[in-house]
Amino acid sequence: MRVMVCEESGIIGGGATAAGMGHLAVMDDSEAQFALTSYSQMLWRELAAELPASAEYLTCGALWVAADEEELVEVHRKHRFYTARGVPVEVLDSRQLSAAEPHLRAGLAGGLRMPADSVCYPPCAAAWLLGGIPVAFGRRVVAASGSGVEFEDGTNLKAPVIVLATGAAIRRLVPSAPVAPRKGHLLITDRYPGFLNHQIIELGYLKSAHATESDSVAFNAQPRSTGQILIGSSRQFGAEDSGIDSRILARMLARAVEYMPELRDLSAIRAWTGFRAATPDKVPLIGRAPGMPGVWLATGHEGLGISTSLATARLLADEILGRDSAIPRSPYNPERTFVH
Amino acid sequence: MIVVVGAGPAGIAAALRAQECGARVTVIDDNPNPGGQIWRGDDENSWVARFRSSGIPLLSSTRVVAVDVEARSLLVETDGVSGRLSWKKLVLATGSRELFLPFPGWTLPGVFGVGGLQALAKTGLPVAGKRIVLGGTGPLLLAVGAYLRQHGADVKLIAEQANIQSLAGFAPELLRHPRKVLQGASLQWAIAGTPYRTGCWIDSAEGVNKLERVTVRSGRDIWTEDCDYAGVAWGLTPNTELLESLGPEPEDVYVAGSGEVDLSFVEGEIAGLNAAGYPERTVLLAPKLEKARGFAAALATTFALRDELRHLAKPDTIVCRCEDVTYGELRKFTSFRAAKLQTRCGMGPCQGRICGPANEFLFGWETGTVRPPVFPAKIATLFSDAPLPADTTGQPDTKEITS
Numbered sequence: 001m002r003v004m005v006c007e008e009s010g011i012i013g014g015g016a017t018a019a020g021m022g023h024l025a026v027m028d029d030s031e032a033q034f035a036l037t038s039y040s041q042m043l044w045r046e047l048a049a050e051l052p053a054s055a056e057y058l059t060c061g062a063l064w065v066a067a068d069e070e071e072l073v074e075v076h077r078k079h080r081f082y083t084a085r086g087v088p089v090e091v092l093d094s095r096q097l098s099a100a101e102p103h104l105r106a107g108l109a110g111g112l113r114m115p116a117d118s119v120c121y122p123p124c125a126a127a128w129l130l131g132g133i134p135v136a137f138g139r140r141v142v143a144a145s146g147s148g149v150e151f152e153d154g155t156n157l158k159a160p161v162i163v164l165a166t167g168a169a170i171r172r173l174v175p176s177a178p179v180a181p182r183k184g185h186l187l188i189t190d191r192y193p194g195f196l197n198h199q200i201i202e203l204g205y206l207k208s209a210h211a212t213e214s215d216s217v218a219f220n221a222q223p224r225s226t227g228q229i230l231i232g233s234s235r236q237f238g239a240e241d242s243g244i245d246s247r248i249l250a251r252m253l254a255r256a257v258e259y260m261p262e263l264r265d266l267s268a269i270r271a272w273t274g275f276r277a278a279t280p281d282k283v284p285l286i287g288r289a290p291g292m293p294g295v296w297l298a299t300g301h302e303g304l305g306i307s308t309s310l311a312t313a314r315l316l317a318d319e320i321l322g323r324d325s326a327i328p329r330s331p332y333n334p335e336r337t338f339v340h
Numbered sequence: 341m342i343v344v345v346g347a348g349p350a351g352i353a354a355a356l357r358a359q360e361c362g363a364r365v366t367v368i369d370d371n372p373n374p375g376g377q378i379w380r381g382d383d384e385n386s387w388v389a390r391f392r393s394s395g396i397p398l399l400s401s402t403r404v405v406a407v408d409v410e411a412r413s414l415l416v417e418t419d420g421v422s423g424r425l426s427w428k429k430l431v432l433a434t435g436s437r438e439l440f441l442p443f444p445g446w447t448l449p450g451v452f453g454v455g456g457l458q459a460l461a462k463t464g465l466p467v468a469g470k471r472i473v474l475g476g477t478g479p480l481l482l483a484v485g486a487y488l489r490q491h492g493a494d495v496k497l498i499a500e501q502a503n504i505q506s507l508a509g510f511a512p513e514l515l516r517h518p519r520k521v522l523q524g525a526s527l528q529w530a531i532a533g534t535p536y537r538t539g540c541w542i543d544s545a546e547g548v549n550k551l552e553r554v555t556v557r558s559g560r561d562i563w564t565e566d567c568d569y570a571g572v573a574w575g576l577t578p579n580t581e582l583l584e585s586l587g588p589e590p591e592d593v594y595v596a597g598s599g600e601v602d603l604s605f606v607e608g609e610i611a612g613l614n615a616a617g618y619p620e621r622t623v624l625l626a627p628k629l630e631k632a633r634g635f636a637a638a639l640a641t642t643f644a645l646r647d648e649l650r651h652l653a654k655p656d657t658i659v660c661r662c663e664d665v666t667y668g669e670l671r672k673f674t675s676f677r678a679a680k681l682q683t684r685c686g687m688g689p690c691q692g693r694i695c696g697p698a699n700e701f702l703f704g705w706e707t708g709t710v711r712p713p714v715f716p717a718k719i720a721t722l723f724s725d726a727p728l729p730a731d732t733t734g735q736p737d738t739k740e741i742t743s
Contacts, residue, residue: 011678018681054682123681137674190689190716231719244711246406246415250723257719264720268713269689271722 003133006149006157008140013126016167016305019274021186021222021230022125023199024118025062025307028081029206032283032331037304038087039327040311041116047310054124056225062117063092063101063198065219065259066109071203075112082114089114101197103260119199119222122306129309144173146294161320164289165298167305168277174289178337179300181275183239185249186232190267193227202259205233215239217252219259229266231256233303235276242273276302279337286312286332287319296320297334341366342615343414343427345404345582348376350597351433352391353608354615358431359396361616368399368416368425376435377455378601380462387605399425399728405721406712407585412592415712415721416728422721423728429592429615432583433608436576436599439697441645442659442667443652444544446572450551454484454571461491468492473554473565475499475542476573477643484571485531495534496565499556502643503539510642543652545570574645575599577697584710600639603632650702659702660695662688667702676705689716 009015024044026037044057051057066072075091082089090113092100097111140152148158164173168181205218220232234252239245249271257264279285279300289295296319298312315332318325344355347369358365371380374392379385383392391398402418413424438453445451452460454474461467471494474481478500485498500507540558545551553566576599583595594611597604606629610622653659655668663684673679676686676699685699686692686707692699696707713722 010675011681014677014681127682187719187722189719246408246712246722249712250725253719254723257723264718266719267689267716268719268722269691269716270687271711271713 004157004159005130005133005135006139006141007135007137010138012130012135013123015169016274016276017122017126019184019186019272020122020303020306021220021232022120022122022306023062023222024120025199025304026082026087026114026117027304028078029282033304034085035327036284036308036311036332038085040308041118043310043314044118044120045116051120051125052128054121055128056121056124057118058120058223058225059116059118060223061113061115061198063097063200064112064114065097065104065200065202066111067202067204068109072109074203074206075110078112087114088116101200103195103262104200105259105261108259113198117199119224120306121224125306141173144295145292160294161296162294163296163298163316167299168275170277170297170299174292174297176338177285177289177297177299177334178280179277179285180237181240182278182302183234183236183273183275184232184303185234185244185252185271185273186230187249187253187268187271188224189229189231190269191227192229192266195266196221196223196229198223200259215248217248217255219256221256221260221263229263231263237278242275244271244273277305278302281337284308284312284332285334285337286315287329287334290335290338341427342429342431343368343425344431344433344612345414346376346433346435346597347371347374347391347398347400348433348435348597348604349378349387349601350435350604350608350611351376351431352387353605354431354433354594354596354612355396356391356394357609357612358616359394361613361618361621363616366397366399366425368402368404368414370401370403372401374398374400380459403715403717404582405715405717407582407714409586409590415724417717417721421728422718422724423726424724425728429594431594431596431611431615433596433604433611434579434582435597436578437693439574439577439701440572440694441574441649441652441701442657442698443542444654444657445546445551445554447658447661448545448547448551449549450547450568451545451570451572454480454573457569457571458484458487461488467569469494470568471496471566472569472571473497473499473542473556473567474571474573475501475540475554475556476575477501477645478573478575478639480573482531482536484573485534489531489534495531496567497556498531498534498536499540499542499558500536500538501541501646501649506642506644507538510638541649542570542572574649575643580708581710581714584708585712585714598636600632600636603629603636606632645701653702659698660685660688662690662695665695670699670703676703676707679705691716
């Protein structure tokens with residue numbers, strides 16, 4: 001097939017791709033989410049040897065941290081869930097947790113180590129994935145249909161298959177798509193090699209991720225191959241301005257310091273924001289756009305867009321080409337969430 | 341309270357003028373001593389001395405990390421202390437920094453900005469007997485050359501990239517500023533015997549692990565000069581980060597400073613009077629302002645950078661020192677953001693403050709995006725909410741500030 005990519009910004013991976021953490025995670029929020037994340041992680045693993053060094057693929061593993069006994073119950077539930085599905089995981093007690101990440105505060109209840117979780121630097125991975133595919137840069141698509149796309153300047157590009165992968169901006173082209181932008185903040189430090197070993201996420205993150213109304217923050221930190229530390233996370237609905245919200249940033253960092261007190265003296269060099277494409281059921285929209293023959297959607301991945309990008313692409317290509325897929329496609333069919 | 345950010349000529353002038361009007365003023369500055377880059381802690385300078393004896397509180401070694409426009413507060417960080425400082429009126433006199441243009445070898449130890457070289461010499465870098473070549477543009481080359489000569493350095497060459505015709509065009513402007521002519525004359529005497537070449541620039545610096553020689557070009561002539569240090573001056577670039585972080589048209593914010601000392605000073609005076617609520621008093625400064633502007637404009641024209649300087653960098657010349665990004669990698673891209681995302685250019689600890697202006701000059705890219713933290717800051721600072729002690733103490737108001 002002949003493929004062309006239209007990118008209005010002139011920059012590859014300049015949207016949520018550049019804003020995200022690049023955590024290649026397996027998640028268990030639902031069976032659908034688990035199937036997609038674990039399939040995609042396998043695809044990333046297969047690709048790892050070919051990725052350029054600039055993609056900074058690093059299998060650092062993830063550590064879900066339980067602050068108290070209640071969260072430890074969740075650790076054990078996750079352990080059972082993943083073990084039953086053949087995913088390698090390891091329960092850490094309080095002492096083992098300290099040994100794994102010495103800068104975590106003392107007295108945490110325990111954690112769950114997911115050794116296969118990895119991280120990457122998404123903009124360079126995206127540019128590499130794109131390879132030699134032609135890109136129409138700087139051209140804003142204002143309408144899409146099964147016969148092609150229309151650009152802002154009134155010109156058209158005809159194509160029998162149109163894939164819309166515009167993240168949280170999908171409603172501009174598909175107003176009925178049940179996708180809402182969910183703003184996030186991230187901050188990166190100067191280089192502190194060895195300070196952190198794993199991608200660390202507090203289990204309270206799930207509460208934050210599940211809150212669908214109010215603003216929330218959760219501790220999330222990631223070691224970069226440069227020795228820098230990437231610190232998250234915040235979630236805000238209804239915030240459309242891409243500027244830094246100093247109050248949310250402050251809450252997010254205070255939360256991080258609660259878990260890792262020595263972070264307080266590290267030098268922060270940059271903060272930024274991005275918009276996740278959130279769906280009501282936390283499952284992405286992959287497949288035919290309802291009521292728009294010839295148009296396909298690949299959006300709504302919320303915070304897992306990089307994680308599940310490779311699996312999303314495979315499922316979509318399989319469906320377009322009429323092939324079977326490695327995992328069932330129906331859970332991601334956009335039809336399920338559209339209001340008609 | 342009026343908060344003045346910056347204690348260089350513009351900040352000092354603003355603070356003194358505002359205090360004269362009876363306003364309560366606090367100055368914050370990121371250097372250990374007042375005076376800015378030009379008067380750097382020089383207590384013999386009468387303005388620095390006046391400022392020191394004025395009683396105006398100075399928070400030195402203090403950086404503004406973020407600005408909250410709605411709450412009218414600055415988040416600042418100083419040795420071990422951070423907190424918020426409120427303002428009613430804000431004067432930004434944040435000065436400028438040296439512009440660095442990449443040329444082969446510019447990252448070798450021994451190559452400095454001339455301002456940096458002078459500052460190092462003042463703080464103990466031995467220069468006596470050292471062979472030094474200065475290159476770039478502007479009066480700073482002469483001033484630093486004279487300073488280094490006075491301290492025993494063997495200044496082998498001052499290479500001014502502007503050609504003789506544009507310098508000749510500058511002469512009438514100098515005649516309108518007698519004090520500057522005198523300054524120029526004494527400089528001439530101090531650097532007597534040092535070759536001053538116009539239309540001449542450093543093409544590259546060479547050496548193993550440290551600077552050993554520079555290659556200099558003048559027209560078709562190319563030659564090398566063995567040296568221990570090289571000082572380069574490509575002009576100044578304003579520190580606009582704080583101003584940009586305020587968003588468009590912020591209220592009760594005044595900006596002063598230009599990179600040229602007399603213009604900075606008078607702009608500071610005007611900002612101080614406006615901030616203190618006496619705009620009518622600025623009328624008296626109009627002639628001084630106009631004169632200073634004329635001189636600054638003439639400087640800018642005379643010492644405009646020539647096009648050849650855009651082509652000094654070779655593919656393997658480093659442009660971003662923080663992240664070791666070369667000219668060859670950067671020229672594949674069409675915008676700074678694209679280059680940044682793919683190469684990390686400008687993503688290091690300096691956040692593009694060095695390579696940003698160089699990229700603008702080399703590629704014509706717009707590089708400005710300012711987000712808090714405006715400068716690297718401790719993570720604890722970014723969630724600090726306490727007011728600084730200086731915010732609650734300080735001098736009493738002797739005049740109600742009109743707001």
